[in-house]
Amino acid sequence: MEQWQKDIKESIDDVETLEKMLGVPAEEVREIVEQYPMRITPHVFKLIREKGDSIWKQVVPTAEEDHPDAACDSEDPLHEEKDSPVPNLVHRYPDRVLLVITNQCPIYCRFCTRKRFVGSPGTLTPENLKQVVDYISAHTEIRDIILSGGDPLMVVDMLLERVLKALRAIPHLEIIRIGTRVPGTLPSRITENLCNMLKKYHPLYMNLHFNHPDEITPEVAKACGMLADAGIPLGSQTVLLEGVNDDPEVMKRLMQKLLSIRVKPYYIYQADLVKGTHHFRTRVEKGLKIISALRGHTSGMAVPHYVIDAPGGGGKVAILPQDTLLYLDDDQAIVKNYEEKTFKYSQPNVPKEVNKDAASFWVVPHDTD
Structure with missing residues (x-):
């Protein structure tokens, strides 16, 4: 057996061990773990510094997982099963x-x-x-x-x-x-x-x-x-x-x-x-x-x-911040940088009948003066 397989065997994967190692009452999360399995490798366990820290939240089950969710929540929100032509x-x-x-x-x-x-x-x-x-x-x-x-x-x-x-x-x-x-x-x-x-x-x-x-x-x-x-x-x-x-x-x-x-x-x-x-x-x-x-x-x-x-x-x-390109036309682009400063970039001269991309962009008008 390789070391990684030993590490898997030594992982926390049952509520009794979870209670012993991290103090989470077994009865609080037993039903959650029966529905959604748990595993915390020895490596990840060592990274937990205190209850509720950023590592803990990712791996320790909580009763919140069984709370009523928003109406739009789904078991398969990305419709992967619908897009599956053959198994797997x-x-x-x-x-x-x-x-x-x-x-x-x-x-x-x-x-x-x-x-x-x-x-x-x-x-x-x-x-x-x-x-x-x-x-x-x-x-x-x-x-x-x-x-x-x-x-x-x-x-x-x-x-x-x-x-x-x-x-x-x-x-x-x-x-x-x-x-x-x-x-x-x-x-x-x-x-x-x-x-x-x-x-x-x-x-x-x-x-x-x-x-x-x-x-x-x-x-x-x-x-x-x-x-x-x-x-x-x-x-x-x-x-x-x-x-x-x-x-x-x-x-x-x-x-x-x-x-x-x-x-x-x-x-x-x-x-x-x-x-x-x-x-x-x-x-x-x-x-x-x-x-x-x-x-x-x-x-x-x-x-x-x-x-x-x-x-x-x-x-x-x-998804991009929408305020970096402030204005665009045949002559110039006006952009805003990370310091909130604006800059003008001159467009190359291209006959309008050649510039087929011009109508593909819409930008909120901006005062260019």
Whole structure:
């Protein structure tokens, strides 16, 4: 048994151990955990400093998960099951698909988009994999696949390689991506054997899930370094969470720390409308405030896209502060920077009949004098 598998066995995954280790009364959360499984790895347990801190809130179940939610909340708010042509595969965008290869995760985030099934038994079977390969092979417009779950790195190397090898045999499938929270919550899983196996299947990318700067530890930095040294470009995905990271300074420290361990900030997600997660959601204005606070106040490399994954399967929609482009016409653009100063940018001279893009933009009129 490898060290990471021992760490999983030593994780907190029952209410009696939770009560013993963290003082949470077992009877308060027993029904919650029966519905929505819990797992806290030894690594994450060590990061908890006090009750209710930013790490605690992400992993410790609470009775709030069973409170009546907003009417719009759903078990499957992104309509993934509706967009699933074969089991385990989601095909929403024209040229890319998402493949769920396991329901298991190193930890079970209390705000998870797939709260409805993560933690339940289930791993991609050879029969399922054949259906997936047959579907992708028949749809030559698909050039990009994201391995997700659960967490793809929770399966052993041999099974993960079986999936990667089958996908790499599809000629028109150019890019493979892996979405994972393992490096930040189970860093012992990132081994030399895993890295040596992964680098045989380039171009391979990884998006890593981090929500708070306290998650960036020396062990995590080492794990990310091993992946980066294997030639895997690393990006980050962060969920905006009430009381966890909904603060511009906290988010700035997280993004800066990610860059320092060779992870490029990619997305900040507005929390999805998932049943049982209402207490985690912030107003969209908070996300806009955070993006405005990042721009110009830290490296552009540290500024991710802020997105809402549109309810009902509409896909990701980038949300931007609306006051940076103040005016646009055939002659000039007027823009505002992070210091609230305005600047004029002269447009190149192009005959109006050639400038086909002019009617594509609408900007609130601005006094140019």
